[in-house]
Amino acid sequence: MKLALAGVHAAGRALDLRGRDIAPVRLLAELRDPESERVVCRRPGPAHRHVGHLTATTNATDTDVLAAVASSRGLEPNADPPPMDTAAERRAVAAATADVVALRERVERASGRLEALRDLDADTADATAELRRATLELTDAETERVAAEQRLDAAEARLRRERDSREAGLRRADARRNHPDRRTAALAERARPLVQRAREAVPDWNSTALAATRAARTPAPVVVEDGPFRHPAQAAACLDAPVILL
Amino acid sequence: MLLVVTYSRDGRQTLRTMCGTYDETVVRRFGRAALFAETELGAFLALRLRAKHGGDVQVERTAPWNEFRDAPERVRDAAAEYESRESTSTPYAKFRAGTPHPAVDAMRDADL
Numbered sequence: 001m002k003l004a005l006a007g008v009h010a011a012g013r014a015l016d017l018r019g020r021d022i023a024p025v026r027l028l029a030e031l032r033d034p035e036s037e038r039v040v041c042r043r044p045g046p047a048h049r050h051v052g053h054l055t056a057t058t059n060a061t062d063t064d065v066l067a068a069v070a071s072s073r074g075l076e077p078n079a080d081p082p083p084m085d086t087a088a089e090r091r092a093v094a095a096a097t098a099d100v101v102a103l104r105e106r107v108e109r110a111s112g113r114l115e116a117l118r119d120l121d122a123d124t125a126d127a128t129a130e131l132r133r134a135t136l137e138l139t140d141a142e143t144e145r146v147a148a149e150q151r152l153d154a155a156e157a158r159l160r161r162e163r164d165s166r167e168a169g170l171r172r173a174d175a176r177r178n179h180p181d182r183r184t185a186a187l188a189e190r191a192r193p194l195v196q197r198a199r200e201a202v203p204d205w206n207s208t209a210l211a212a213t214r215a216a217r218t219p220a221p222v223v224v225e226d227g228p229f230r231h232p233a234q235a236a237a238c239l240d241a242p243v244i245l246l
Numbered sequence: 247m248l249l250v251v252t253y254s255r256d257g258r259q260t261l262r263t264m265c266g267t268y269d270e271t272v273v274r275r276f277g278r279a280a281l282f283a284e285t286e287l288g289a290f291l292a293l294r295l296r297a298k299h300g301g302d303v304q305v306e307r308t309a310p311w312n313e314f315r316d317a318p319e320r321v322r323d324a325a326a327e328y329e330s331r332e333s334t335s336t337p338y339a340k341f342r343a344g345t346p347h348p349a350v351d352a353m354r355d356a357d358l
Binding site (some may be wrong): 019043090091093094097098160163167 | 273274312313314315337
């Protein structure tokens, strides 16, 4: 961020403006204004409204705040894990197919060689043996390819059933969109464990708000007023965000 | 499978009605489009849509895609590594600089 406000000029990810005559409200208005030339920084994102200004009394327990934390991270209310992909089965089919192609060529070569030797009335014992070996291996490889294709088909069928239920889940999520309260509650549930985990990494000073900020993605600077941090860089690392200390 | 896309309101309505009636032949439905099973009944439904709505109905035949057989390894590796990059804001052009990953223009001009 770059800042030129009330006679203060500063730039960087973590700024210390303590003791300067800057009103928090004014600073926040500037950094949330994308057109502002006095504070140039990235867009605030959905959580900044709630956790962009941290004081000892900032309230970060509401469902609204948790939902904003979740959406700042691009989370959706629908928390079902994605179904297992069939990559392993696809890879096996590709490998088995390549084997079959290579062995077909080997059989053709062996049979060509055998024919050439016969034409010359030469000894064909080795060539016959090689043709037999290659043909046997080809049969095995073809069997393996059929088996790999069957495994892929079975996996695809399972995936299709899972996609059916995911589609139903998406429809439910769309329906939820028309019920903002339910959507907010579902989103908040997704953020709750993240905030809980973040709590272990923040100091004991309005730790709920600090943890919510750490869990959120806040591209614009977070303003910390009379906070627990000695150095701005320490605050930026703790909150995982650009920071201005006031 | 048969991918059927409709380009008119009437076509979409007919498709919607069919999807309700022939559940087992409609593998999946998306708004104005649907995937039909590649059976005679799938063909019958696609042809009825064509007969009724002519050029407003596009039918394509789809095939399962196996990237391990159908896409070169360098493209698979580039995609996997770009999607696990550390910074989401790094554009691909910058990400690939100094690596063996293929350029966007090179991939655009190379048919599978």
